[in-house]
Amino acid sequence: MNAAEGSIVQFDNVGLRYGTDREVLSDVSFTLYPGSFYFLTGASGAGKTSLLKLLYLAQRPSRGMIRMFGTDVITMRRERLPALRRRIGTVFQDFRLVDHLSSFDNVALPLRVSGVPESDIEKPVADMLDWVGLSHRSEARPPTLSGGEQQRVAIARAVIARPEILVADEPTGNVDPDMAIKLLRLFEALNRLGTTVVVATHDLHLLKKVPESLIMRLDKGRLHDPTGALRYPPRRQVG
Known part of the structure; x- marks a missing residue:
C-alpha cells in the first residue's frame, strides 16, 4: 500500500529558502494522517516556524512537493487558497487578534x-x-x-x-502550567473528533502528556525520522 494513502498532508523532499540565503528547510518529507497528534520540536532557528508557515499555506516552498486534502498546493491557482485555508486552524505566537x-x-x-x-x-x-x-x-x-x-x-x-488541521506555534508559551495542560486537553479533545493536530513547542514536558503523539524533530532545517514513523499511519487513527 502507498504510505501516503488516506493522508491529509504529504511533504516530499521540500526545501525552503528566503531570497538567496541558504535553505532554512532541506529535503523535508513526512505524511500527516487524519485524527493524529504531532509535536514539532527543535532548537531555536531549527526551522519550526518556517515549516508551520508551509503547513498553514502562508508560504510556498522553493522546491519539492506538498499535497493537502488531496490537492497539489504548489500548482493550484491562488484563488483557491482561501477555501483551503479555512480548513486549517492556526494559533500564532503573536496571537493576531x-x-x-x-x-x-x-x-x-x-x-x-x-x-x-x-x-x-x-x-x-x-x-x-x-x-x-x-x-x-x-x-x-x-x-x-x-x-x-x-x-x-x-x-x-x-x-x-x-478545523480539519490545527497548527499551533508555542500555544502554551504565555500561560501558567495548569492552563497549559488544560489547553493541551482541549487540543486532545479536538483531535479525538478527527482533527489532525500539530503543536510546535520547546517545552519537552508537554511531549509526555499525549502518549500516542508522534514527535517531529527538526535540526538545522532537516527533519529527523530514523524509524520512518512519519511516513506511515500511527496506530491510533480516526476513520
Missing part, C-alpha cells in the same frame, strides 16, 4: 466567515470562552487582555470551527 473586536467576536469570526447563522453562534462561542476560562472577559478587547488571556482567545478562535 483583531483589536477592535471583543473576545467574543474574535472567537466568533471563523464561524461568521463560514456563513454560520448568528442564532447558531452564541452558545458555542460562549461555551468555548468558558472552557478557556474567559467567560468573564467575553466583552473585553485584546488590548485590555493580558498576554495569557490573548493566547487563550487565539486558541478558542482557532478551534471553534473544528
Whole structure:
C-alpha cells in the first residue's frame, strides 16, 4: 500500500529558502494522517516556524512537493487558497487578534466567515470562552487582555470551527502550567473528533502528556525520522 494513502498532508523532499540565503528547510518529507497528534520540536532557528508557515499555506516552498486534502498546493491557482485555508486552524505566537473586536467576536469570526447563522453562534462561542476560562472577559478587547488571556482567545478562535488541521506555534508559551495542560486537553479533545493536530513547542514536558503523539524533530532545517514513523499511519487513527 502507498504510505501516503488516506493522508491529509504529504511533504516530499521540500526545501525552503528566503531570497538567496541558504535553505532554512532541506529535503523535508513526512505524511500527516487524519485524527493524529504531532509535536514539532527543535532548537531555536531549527526551522519550526518556517515549516508551520508551509503547513498553514502562508508560504510556498522553493522546491519539492506538498499535497493537502488531496490537492497539489504548489500548482493550484491562488484563488483557491482561501477555501483551503479555512480548513486549517492556526494559533500564532503573536496571537493576531483583531483589536477592535471583543473576545467574543474574535472567537466568533471563523464561524461568521463560514456563513454560520448568528442564532447558531452564541452558545458555542460562549461555551468555548468558558472552557478557556474567559467567560468573564467575553466583552473585553485584546488590548485590555493580558498576554495569557490573548493566547487563550487565539486558541478558542482557532478551534471553534473544528478545523480539519490545527497548527499551533508555542500555544502554551504565555500561560501558567495548569492552563497549559488544560489547553493541551482541549487540543486532545479536538483531535479525538478527527482533527489532525500539530503543536510546535520547546517545552519537552508537554511531549509526555499525549502518549500516542508522534514527535517531529527538526535540526538545522532537516527533519529527523530514523524509524520512518512519519511516513506511515500511527496506530491510533480516526476513520
